[in-house]
Amino acid sequence: MADVEDCQQKPQKTGKQHNVLPIWGNEQTMNLNPLILANIQGSSYFKVHLFKLKTYHEVVDEIYYQVKHLEPWERGSRKTAGQTGMCGGVRGVGAGGIVSTAFCLLYKLYTLRLTRKQVNGLLTHSDSPFIRALGFMYIRYTQPPADLFDWYVDYLNDEEEIEPRAGGGNATTIGTLVRQMLTKLDWFSTLFPRIPVPIQKQIEQRLAEFNRQNAPPAQAAPSYQRNNAGSNAPPPRDDRREHDDRDRRDYGDQDRYSKDRPRRDERDRDRDRDRDRERRDRDRKDRDRHRDRSPDRARDRSSDRGRHRHRSRSRDRRHR
Numbered sequence: 001m002a003d004v005e006d007c008q009q010k011p012q013k014t015g016k017q018h019n020v021l022p023i024w025g026n027e028q029t030m031n032l033n034p035l036i037l038a039n040i041q042g043s044s045y046f047k048v049h050l051f052k053l054k055t056y057h058e059v060v061d062e063i064y065y066q067v068k069h070l071e072p073w074e075r076g077s078r079k080t081a082g083q084t085g086m087c088g089g090v091r092g093v094g095a096g097g098i099v100s101t102a103f104c105l106l107y108k109l110y111t112l113r114l115t116r117k118q119v120n121g122l123l124t125h126s127d128s129p130f131i132r133a134l135g136f137m138y139i140r141y142t143q144p145p146a147d148l149f150d151w152y153v154d155y156l157n158d159e160e161e162i163e164p165r166a167g168g169g170n171a172t173t174i175g176t177l178v179r180q181m182l183t184k185l186d187w188f189s190t191l192f193p194r195i196p197v198p199i200q201k202q203i204e205q206r207l208a209e210f211n212r213q214n215a216p217p218a219q220a221a222p223s224y225q226r227n228n229a230g231s232n233a234p235p236p237r238d239d240r241r242e243h244d245d246r247d248r249r250d251y252g253d254q255d256r257y258s259k260d261r262p263r264r265d266e267r268d269r270d271r272d273r274d275r276d277r278e279r280r281d282r283d284r285k286d287r288d289r290h291r292d293r294s295p296d297r298a299r300d301r302s303s304d305r306g307r308h309r310h311r312s313r314s315r316d317r318r319h320r
Contacts, residue, residue, distance in 0.1 A: 024144040031193040039099040066101045067130040071188045074098040075166035129162035145195040
């Protein structure tokens, strides 16, 4: 009877839909860089202080109080000057330094073998964005690549701000951080586990489809009610009324042009003064022209009289 019950018992499933999570990759190293893992395991903070923490909630409280950035090394603790190639510190190899509390606590979470419910508790935690970020990093390091998009899809547009770099000054959002984990391998001075090329293409396609579906809608043109003639033209604006209302608001019940009246009167006086000046100048020019012509006319008359008188005397002499 016991054998029949054992045969009828279903095998234990470890998919995402159940509380027990699978571990993908190297279960002994959590897929961490060997140098980072060695520094974590040799750190007094991990061996002494974190060894005392036995429960999930104690570790979450420690994350809240101690994690200030998401880089694997504490700021200024690595000596990489003069090193080149694979020893240049670009990809988390070469000379080590002081490993960060974030990566120590990330590995501590791994030693607890979190359940699906606990990981979801990290992702939705409201006390600190760093608690959420370590939950996303835990998924990226431990979960099968084919499940990553399903884990992250609900947080791709998350707007909560976080400063992942040591020293701050590079604020970003949880959504941007999650997208970076899906599309890039580099994580500051280390690497995430590599995603197989076919799965990476599927992730990029699903991400592009998500972006299309969640793109902000184009602003629609305003619709106007049809008037009695049946046209779709917008209702006419009463500009005069709007102008009068604005003048009434600015100047009260007084004449809305009273403010410009002194200036307008001054312009009128200047214009009249200019016209009078032009008229006087014209009259003066006419008088000067007449005065210039008068002596010539007088000389012409006197010469005509002298010529006429001379002719008369000559005629008188001939008659005599």
